[in-house]
Every structure is written in C-alpha cells, then in structure tokens.
Amino acid sequence: MERVSAASSEVLVGRGLPTPVLPPRPGRRRVAILTQPGPTPRALEVAALARAEEVECEVIGLPDRDEAKTLEVAASVYEAMARFGVARGDTVVGVGGGSVTDLAGFVAGTWLRGVEAVHFPTTLLGAVDAAIGGKTGVNLAGKNLVGVIWHPTRVAIDIDLLEQLPVPLLREGMAEALKAGLVGDPELCQVLMESGLEAPLDEVVLRSVRVKAGIVDADDRERGIRAYLNFGHTIGHAVEYASSLSHGESVAVGMVAACEISSRILGFGRGDLVRSALATLDLPTHVDGLDAARVRDLLRHDKKRDEHGLRMVLLEDLGAPTIRSVGTEEIEMGLAAVGLSAG
Template sequence: MARHVIWNGDTPVSTIVVGRNLANEFVERALSGSHRRVAILTQPPTESLGATYAKPLIAEGLSVTTMTLPDGEDAKQLSVVEDIYRFLNTSGFTRNDLIVGVGGGALTDVTGFVGATYLRGVPCMYVATTLIGAVDAAIGGKTAVNVDGKNLAGVFCHPEAVMIDVDTIDRLPENLKRDGAAEALKTGFIEDMRIVELYESDGLDSDLAEVIDRSVAVKVAVVSDDFTEQDRRAILNYGHTVGHAIESTTGRSHAESVAIGTVAAGAASEAEFSFTGAQRQKDVLASIGLPVEAVEDDPVAIRMQMNSDKKRDDDGLRMVLLRDFGIPELVHVTDATVRAAFAGIGLSLAVRDLDTEEDST
C-alpha cells in the first residue's frame, strides 16, 4: 500500500491511498471525522460497489443514503448538481457530514463540485474506480461541470482522501484500461518515462499498480508545487488544448480526444522546439489502440473551440509543449505552430480559418 499526500505549503490537504483490499482503510477514514451522515454518489456501473462501501458504515451507526447519477459525462450538468443539492437538503445534511463519490472521473468531478458548493463546503471522499480517474481526474482538487464546453465551470475542492483499489481497476474491461492509458502516458511524457516504457513493453497488460503509483506521484508533486494552478500545474494539460476542443465538438470520448490532442501537441512541439519524440508518442498511443488522427473531424470547429481554452490569456492561445520528454513548457503559440499541430493529426487549416479567432472572443 502506498500513500501520497498533497500539500498546500506546510499543510496536508488530501491523502491518496493506492493499494488492494482497501475497504477497512475506507471505513477508518470515513469514521475519523465527526460525520453523522454519509451520502454515497454512484453511477449505474458502480451502484453495487457503492452499496458494498455503505454496509460497514451503516454497521458503525452512520446514517447512509445513496444516489445514482446519470452515467458518464451526463452527470456533469448543472441540472444534476441541483438534484444532488435537493437530495442532500431533504436528507438533512450539514457541513459536518460526508459526501463520498464512488466512480470514475466524471463522478468524482461532480462530487467535488457539490462538496465545494453545498452549504459553502461539505467534506468529501472519492473511491476512484476507473484508471482514468485514478491517474488523473480524482487527483488534485479540480472539479468541474460542463456548460457550453468541457469543464467550463469549476472550483478547487480537495477531498479528504482518495481511495484507489488496484483490484477494482485490474478487473476493468480493456476499453476502460485503454482510456486510462491515455492520461497515464501523458503523465509519462511530461515527467516519468518509466510509465511510457511500461506501455511500450507490455501494452494494456502493464502493471497497473506501478502505472497508478507513478502517475499519482507525479501529479501530487506538481499540484503541491502549484496548488491553485498559477504556473507549473498547467503542464498537466499537455495534449488537452486540442483534446478538449475535439471532445467538445465531435462527441469523442475524453480519452480518445486526449490521445489525439497529445499527438497534435507532439507535432506542435516539433515545429516550435524541434522536439524529436513526436513519432514515439504517436507509436505508443497507437500500439494500445488509441486514435492518433482526426481526419474526419471539422478543423474549423475545433480551432474555434480552442478559443475557450482556460490557458488562453489576453496575449492569445497557449499550449503546453515539450522541448524534450520530461521538459514541458507553457507557451504562446503562433498560427504556424497551430497549423503544424493540426497537420500532425491529419487536419488542414487555411489562414482564413485562423482569422476566426478575433470574431469568436
């Protein structure tokens, strides 16, 4: 079992536990506060697991209620958030009670958003049940809902603890392991090439305990160094500028969009910094079955959506690029670099397409 702690200066704010058979650890942490009530939020795939975690809490005398949210990204709607607020209110929840999210990245996103905003803050915990949640979404305190775009509204809310049971993730179907690999590989490219080497040698049969532990270690270190994303934390968005735009405009999954966005970022890095690893990135992503091109997608729609990227500032569009593996940098990008990024994923942008930037802001 491994424990990682996120720090805000000298103050520990969140503990991430990576291991197997974590039920007892979960109960101990849930009982460590003065909570009288626990709300367990699940989605259809995690309903039974949520019930499993509820039983020992009920046995300890806590009042436990459960609510099943819509599946996937459909949970990240303001209308769903309102439903949760009403559910908590009718259940008599106070600021001393506990909200537990059992599920993947979308579920932990909305759990944290509710935890931060209901009664101006209710403690929460996550049980991350997908690889993509374990290596990325559940770690770091960023929460969000979707409003006219991916993650447009959000707040920082660090859960008291994140439980990552490797046994649960080992049992995931191949497609969900592939989804998580997109984010794990991103982490490898920016900081820890051992993760990349694992996937290059073993593909989707890679040791997930090591993949998760290394990915969590990187994210915890980066978040502790830049708690509210003022500077270095932006490197965690490698591949996400184009990726989020693809996700918002095409309906592709987050993982597929990030994979394509990572290839685009590699091509942009090659144009901007003469980065030599772009083909290696593309090869390892493709080797595990992730898409690496977007030839059927609308380049103008994707480019316009990029204007809503949160890294954009008054001086224009910014992307995280690589000077080399392990050396990421957030930079303003030229039109030529954007065209190179699109060319890397099989899309073409004319100069007139880039001129839409002024009209869309």
C-alpha cells in the same frame, strides 16, 4: 496500500477497499454516498463497510456520465442531503467515474460552505486524473463552468477493480496516464510503450498519481505549472468537439500534434516514442475524415490566446514540459502531423 499526499488529500493505491473504509472521525456521523445509477455494487459495498463502522449512510444514485454534472442534479442531491440531515461534521462520498467524483466534490465543497469529501474512483481516468487535485464542477453552456477547488480528504483506488474495466475505459485512462508520464515521469512512458494495455496497473496508477500529486502540491490553483496537466488538451479538445472521438482518443491525437509543434519549436526528439506508445495502447495518432476547418475555427476562438499566439504546453524532453505561445504556422504543422492539413 501505498499512500501519496496531494495537497490536503491522502491518495491510497492498493487492492480492495481500505480499513477503515472512511477516514475516522469522532462522534456520530452521516455519509451521503453518490454513485452512478444502479446503485453500483461498489457503492453498496462502501455503504456496508461504513455501516459496520457505525456510520449512517444514504446511497444517492445520479444520472450517468456528464448528465450527473448539472446544477439541477446538484440541487436534488442537496435536497436529499437536507432530508437525511447531513451536517457540518459529515461526509459526501463519490463512488464512480470522473463525472460522479466531480459532482460529489462540488456538492461537498458547497454544502454548508464545505463538508468532507472522500472519493472511490472506479474508472482509470478517475483514478489517475479526475478524483485527484480538488477540481470539481458542473456544466452549464460550457464544460465545468461552475465549480470550486475542494480537496477530498481521501481518494481510495482499488487496482483489483480497475483490472476488471472494459477495454474502452482502460484506453481512456491510459491516454491520461501517458500524458502524466510525458509531463513528469519518462519511465512511465517507457512502461506504457513496452507493455501497452498489458502494463501493470499498480505501477501505471501509482506513477501517474505521483506526477499529478506533485504538480497539484506545487500549484493547487493553476497559477503556473498545474497547466502542464493540460498537455495535448488544446488541440485535443478541438478534435473532441469536432469529431465523435472520445476524450482519451482526442487527447491522444492532441498529444501527437503537440509533440510535432514541440519538435519544430524546441527540438523535442521523442515524437516517435509517443506515437509508438499510443499505438501499443490502441489509441489513435491521427484522424481521418474530420472537418479540419471546424478544428481550426475552434482553435481560433480558444481563450488561451495572447498577442503571440495560442498558449500551449510543449515538451523540451520527456518529463520536461514548458508553456509557449504558438503561432499559426506552427499550429498548422501540428495539425498536418495528425492528418488535419488545410484545404
């Protein structure tokens, strides 16, 4: 297993589950294992290994996807944990995609003012992005409006499991892996461009995790460079809200637009590589038939505005991100490059 540290977390990347399955602790211990509905075979496997390590486990099924990320679900988990007797030295485990680890991290960070969290991400997006870095949260009127930064002590990523993922889930994670490459690892971009969805997941995951871990280590609370991880997400989020595209597909389009803006403002010259990497990953580089006026409207109301324009992450080169205020004219050029011309 490769071990990467990210703030106070150890991220283990390997094949199969680690031994011991949970970071060891002295004394009696109870563990609440949160997972997708089912419960999933992976959660039962983690529970069986933990029981063999003399840990008392309760598996708690959550609603699927973002239905898991509500205060109501958190409250029902707190009640289940109270009945089971999860105490200060105990652990909350998340086994699932980003929605499960976001909720599990939130519950761990708030139960008894914070108990240990451990994550077993089961999606590629979860492994390269959501489970790492300590951001947790639930949705209210908007996404992730309530949350805490709460680092898991361990994130265990099983490449064998990720190799079984259905293609749509693979593509979602690959969009974030390419983002990690663009902001911090040019060689990862090269690997993704050459091999697309066939790229070796060991290498893709390890490289993406190292980029995210490096950034989170330097800026845990997003006062500065952590924002680089939002590359492609400003226009990407607007596209996501205005379309039926998935998060990864929308971010793919957002990255193309951000590359175009980067080329206009900073002379970034690798937009073609980004487009070709996205094409080999079977991710979109433009959108058809979308309500362009709605995308503009969403961008006009984006919170990240200052007097000069919209603050966006741009690229000077592969692996060299920077943050700039972008004016309306340049935003229009970015939108035009992805098929969202005005009128």
